[in-house]
Amino acid sequence: MKLDQFATLFIVVVLLIAGCSAKENQSLTSIQQSNEGPTTVEVQAQQHELQTLVAGTSSCEKPPITMEWAGKKYILKDENSSAEPGMKFGYVSCEKGQFKLGDGGPGTLMVDSNGDPRTNHDLIFVGKWGYALYTLKQSLKVEDVASLQVVGGLPGTKGSPLYQSTNETGKTIIAKIVSWINTSKPTGVQEEYGKHGYPMVIELKMNDGKFMYVETGYNCVIKSNADGSGSKSCTTVKGEIVLSNDSTKMRAKSPELYEWLKAGWKNEK
Numbered sequence: 001m002k003l004d005q006f007a008t009l010f011i012v013v014v015l016l017i018a019g020c021s022a023k024e025n026q027s028l029t030s031i032q033q034s035n036e037g038p039t040t041v042e043v044q045a046q047q048h049e050l051q052t053l054v055a056g057t058s059s060c061e062k063p064p065i066t067m068e069w070a071g072k073k074y075i076l077k078d079e080n081s082s083a084e085p086g087m088k089f090g091y092v093s094c095e096k097g098q099f100k101l102g103d104g105g106p107g108t109l110m111v112d113s114n115g116d117p118r119t120n121h122d123l124i125f126v127g128k129w130g131y132a133l134y135t136l137k138q139s140l141k142v143e144d145v146a147s148l149q150v151v152g153g154l155p156g157t158k159g160s161p162l163y164q165s166t167n168e169t170g171k172t173i174i175a176k177i178v179s180w181i182n183t184s185k186p187t188g189v190q191e192e193y194g195k196h197g198y199p200m201v202i203e204l205k206m207n208d209g210k211f212m213y214v215e216t217g218y219n220c221v222i223k224s225n226a227d228g229s230g231s232k233s234c235t236t237v238k239g240e241i242v243l244s245n246d247s248t249k250m251r252a253k254s255p256e257l258y259e260w261l262k263a264g265w266k267n268e269k
Contacts, residue, residue, distance in 0.1 A: 054069065054099040055067035055068065055099040057097045060095070061129070062079075062129060063125055063129050069090075069111060072136060074137060075135060076188065077133045079129060079188075080129060081133035083133050084115060085126065085131065086113040086116055086117060087117050088110060089113060091104045091105075091109065092111060092125070093107070093109070094127075110125075110126040111123055122134060122135050122136075123135075141178070142175050143165075145174050145178060145206060146205050146206060147162055147163060148174050149163065149203050151201055152199055152200045152201040153200050160268070169269075177204070177214075180254055184241060184243070184252035185252055197234050200216075200265075201261075202261060202265075211245070213245070214242070214243055214257060215241065216241060216242070221234075239258050241253075241261070
């Protein structure tokens, strides 16, 4: 083999080795990136998606139970309110149950204030359902509760002792109940059935004199009889509770509160 032919062959072999090495490095880099997680671009895209997401549910036909607006969390107070919209805050679009910030185009939904936003911080979410009223979701604070007691039941039923924030036992019970209330997961507005038996109820008295009540979740079936009279049958819903104050009855999931209300409070010392 001549010298120049040998030189040419040597250069070709070197180039082939270099090419294979580059491909291996490229593959290794791809594997390392996949092992390290999403790229910066992917993370930014995910963050943008989260920032534009207002609420998520199973359908666009009903208002979501909770929503986020302007960095604050709101909870559904009334699915079809008679409240009057005030200032327009923005638009929301919905696709497959995902509510996102919209641009006011065809089919978009509206978010308005409930009356004057300077004095009322509720929101009105306008959609196919009508005017859904939302209120700020606020955590209950232990230091705001003056006392707690389990009351109610059939006539003659004895409730729990009055647990007060002024003693250690009371503080412990109040802190536990408040923690469960704050971690409960809203499921919707409790349908109003009127009187529904004799449930045991946790009565929380606040320092400002107002009250909050907790009872087990319930559903009722109302029937019309042949003679024109009516009958109503109500049953509790396992693992669910109803939180209520002067104006709102909200259903939520809280197995801990449900079990404590059913029997757990009797075991407190």
